[in-house]
Amino acid sequence: MTRTTRAALLLAATALTPALLLSTPASAAVQTATASATASAPVDQMSDDDVRVAIARILADPASGRAVIREANKALDGTIADQRAFLETGYRLAQAEDDRVAIARILADPASGVAVKREAGKALDGTMDDQRAFLETGYRLAQAEDDRVAIARILADPKSGVAVKREAGKALDGTMDDQRAFLETGYRLAQGEDDRVAALRIIADPKSSAALRAAASAALDGTLEELRYFIAVGQYQVH
Structure with missing residues (x-):
């Protein structure tokens, strides 16, 4: 297929309603990708042009992984039989390859929690459908389990302040989503609130030296990170 033809197909594909290819099974994804042109017709009932447009839409989808893009390009460079075969079976196989890579990356990520790694391992030991289900829903559910454990630990930590516990x-x-938002941003903001209270107490404490009060005031005028450092370390370095 020439570059001009491929570019024309991509233009036509992106002009159609975007398809949620990554979130549906292979057969449904193909049907979704061609819905506006084929009314969700099976691949063997699609015209040659509709087949090419469906593949072009897959290529234009930012959610398509490396293996999917590689195999879609091969299909477009091949015969119409190659293109139909890609939509019928090759797309799902390539998607499964991308899924395994994505899960392997999750397993290798040091930020992944116990539940995420447990479920990711199960998915890799399972079928293609198990792996797809993990990426679509299981990963988020496992992450939520890890989030709840992390928040429970914060609540149980005697060093956690009033705002953090609240x-x-x-x-x-x-x-x-509330739990994820707390761990990503809310925890740090609440910790900042507790740090400000702690710094104000240092300033109000008649036993605090002038140097310590000045350092606490400077920390209050700084960033959350500077304030955290002062409360955790800096106050003990002031003589």
């Missing part, structure tokens, strides 16, 4: 409790009573 916001951690709210997060545990909320949704998975």
Whole structure:
């Protein structure tokens, strides 16, 4: 297929309604990719042009992985029989290859928690459908399990301040998204609130030296990170 023809196909594909290819099984993804042109017709009932447009849409989808893009390009460079074979079976096999790579990366990520690694390992030991299901829903559910454990540990930590415990409790009573948001941003903001209270207490303490009060005031005027450093380390370095 020439570059001009391929470019024309990509232009036509991106002009159609975007397809949620990554979140559906292979057969449904192909049907979704060609819905506007074929009314979800099976591949063997699609015209040659519709087949090429369906593949072009897969190529244009930012969610398509390396293996999918590689095999889609091979199909477009081949015969119409190659292209139909890609839509019928090759797409799902290439997607499965990308899924395994994605899960392997999750397993190798030091930020992945115990539940995520447990479920990722199960998925890799399972079928293609198990791996797809893990990436679509299982990963987030396992991450939520790890999030709840992390928040429970924060609540149990005697060093956690009033604001941190307050916001951690709210997060545990909320949704998975609330819990993720707490760990990503809310925890640090609540910790900053506790740090400000601690710095103000240092300033108000008649036993604090002038140098310590000045350092606490400077920390209050700084960033959350500077304030955290002062509370955790800096205050003990002031003589």
